[in-house]
Amino acid sequence: MDLPHKESFFNIGPERYLNYLFALIALVFVGYHIYRRYRIWRLGKPELRFDRIPARVSLILRYALAQLKMPRDPWAAVVHYGIFWGYLLLFVATTLDGTTYWLKTLTGYEVLVGPTYLLYKALIGNLGGTLALIGLLAAFYWRLVIRPPRLRYQTEDWVILGLLLFNVLNGFEVQALRLAMTDLRNHPEWAYWAYGSYPLAVILSGLPDSVLRPLHWASWWVHVLASQFAVAFIAYSKLEHIIFGPLNIFFRSLEPRGTLKPIPNIETAETYGANRVPDFTWKQLLDADACIRCGRCTANCPANLTGKPLSPKKIILDLKAEMDRAGPLYLRGRQPDGPSLVGDITTDDELWDCLTCGACMEACPMEIEHVPTIVEERRYLVLNEGRIPRDVVNLFNNLERSGNPWGYPPTTRADWARDLGVRTIAEDPGADYLWWVGCAGSYDERNIRISRALARILQAAGVRFAILGPEETCTGDPARRAGHEYLYQILAQQNIEALNRYGVRKILTACPHCFNTLKNEYRAFGGFYEVVHHSQLIAELVETGRVRLERPVGQRLTYHDPCYLGRHNGVYDPARLALTRLPGASLVEMRLHRHQAFCCGGGGARVFMTETRGHKRVNHERTDHVLAVNPNVIATACPFCMIMFEDALKTRNLTDRLEARDLAELVAESAGLSLK
């Protein structure tokens, strides 16, 4: 036959079938490993992650296959795309090769023949090998020369890279040896298509068959064994991410990122939060197995970057180590003793450092959910152990006694609006918007100014709104994020009762934390509302001309994305839209903005805690990001961000060159409204 083709198992005798035995052994190793880990996941609590399958398939396509998070780090992109697509193509090539062989043996029909064969060789086999080679060489350069600090440099990492590189080179070598004995002699024009191994084939073609034949035979077997060893090695190394990563991506939460789950049946639960392996959900345990230790979470963690002990990666790997240690004991029905995960291995300080900003989750290529796990461990500290920092105890006491984090009298909640003619929902039950003012907007002196500016904007634009007044209490967000789920549920139920009593449908709020809680978390307790953030409403009022921006304010603005508005709820644009409409102002972006924005330091109830650890305060670090683009106004849209920035500007004596202002204040001023 003269059409381009290849002789399967060239130069390999009947011992060729041993190849399948080795493959089977390797697969048994991998299968047994998956089974063992599966049993450990099953120790965890139930959690519904089988809903909305099409959305989950789309996750797989975007994050497992296209790996859309990779390009954020160009080196990682070259390395990982190279190795991943390279090896995927090589896997396809081998599978096609085997299929063709069996098809031909059983039916006599040959598929890979003619131009198809040449294209297969060029675009699958050799392209795969070439891509993998590029990725692997880049990996060595990256790790040996650039040495990014976020990576781990342990023996295992080098063994894997060495193994993969060996397999690719060995593969080219096997092909080159075969070409030297076949195509190069009979059909050199076929050999060009194997461009990866062609140069080596030309070099080797000078050797006599007595050398080429045994060398090819030996190399072929080395290739089989080394490849199957690499497959088996999936079960013993971080290569397990090939299986657990896509699985974890598939089961990712489809809720908005900031949403936390209630403790079910909190009144009758025996333990609260998570410390032992069975306290976590199966998905949280799977998270730990999916970790590839790339360190992106920690490299993006504002607490870690300012020198605090928290490392999200360590939190996840601590859990994995606990699964390795205690999991098999639970499976044998024993109760493991020894160190406690929370307290001894993951320290209290690490857990309290978390801002719940979600930068770790945003960065994680495996879609690990660090924040819910950290909050679950905080719940254990608070509800089970009562190990709570003093500031947090004060916070809880104030929320319990007064319904606000500072302990102001609940009766004075609406005092900020006394002279503004703002009506309560009891006075105007037909209002279009129930404005949820929130504790900061009601009590904090700086944020009251923002509430007043917003009230004037709404009044000028003719928006019919009402407030709850003294019936409003804290949404419970800080209690929940500090681990006090019970207090959160009490506050939530109280608020939902009040909102539902007035038949509230549409809620406006200037606080992203309230926004997130009202919109995403009250549903679990029977509170279903359409929730609008003030940046969204203001943008609409500006766009439709109901608020006219006439006076120039600020010259150079930068916008700080609040975590609970941006990363957690995907609202990035309305504030920017309104800011760019301000006459005479230009908007400059900080390096870390939108989904990569750096927390102000106030999330996760940290705004109510003294920052004692680390070499720098988070709000000072963020202020440095602001200073780097040299604006004269930091625009924000969150009361906690405002408190953190005000603090940073004052403690660093920056008040005469830089102001922190809420979007509402800037818009009110530009519209010529009173700011008093």
Next chain:
Amino acid sequence: MNIVVCIKYVPDWEAPASQFRIEDSRLVPAPGIAYRISDTDDEAIEAALQLKEKHGGRVTAISLGPASARDGLKHALAMGCDQAVLLDDPAFEDSDAAGTAAVLAAAIRKLGDVDLILTGRQAADWDQGQVHAGIAEFLGLPAVIPARHIEWTGSEFIVHRIYEEGYEEIAVKPPCVVACSNEIAEPRYPTLRGIMAASRAQIPVWTAADLGIDPGRVGRAGRRTRVLRLYAPQVEAKCEFIEGENPEEIAAKLVQRLREEKLL
């Protein structure tokens, strides 16, 4: 070791003065104001719990008060007290310090077998600081007032009693009364398990009849003191900024100003 802690449930003393009205020399808090266990009473509970955790025994919280004091007792149970008793009777209303001490002493006598009676140094609402001494007097027990530290040696309590220049170490045999100052312990926040157990707990109510108290000796009828005048003092606050080139200069000026005001 059996410990009784006497607690008082009072309106939030950190609430601004605007939250209170004065009617006929009586203080009327605004509706909706938060109540909490009086300052230093919660520290007394913590001190009792720490002694119990170290040496075993039972901690009983008692409170003389209206039915709402039940919430304070629930909090004490949630923190880890083993039982609680509410002393409530119309006859107890408006007791002065002596009357309150008489009722509490009767309740402690009824509980029997008590090694240590802890109280706060003074209640956050009236700041009188007399009830602990009254209890000791009625029960004929020694009292250490106020204490910043307490420990049990196996036969006696070692108590650090605070005075202006420091503290003195006193060894006292049980049973005795110790009034706790805030330094004695940092009150814990109850665990959810504690809160849940407390919410299910039954708190018995003892009346004057239960305690065998003559209603004429306590409450309004039994008062030996009366308030002549109750008023909110006018406090004038003035804010003054001390300016200077550097922190040293500002500090020096501040010291000078404080001296002028005879505050140093």
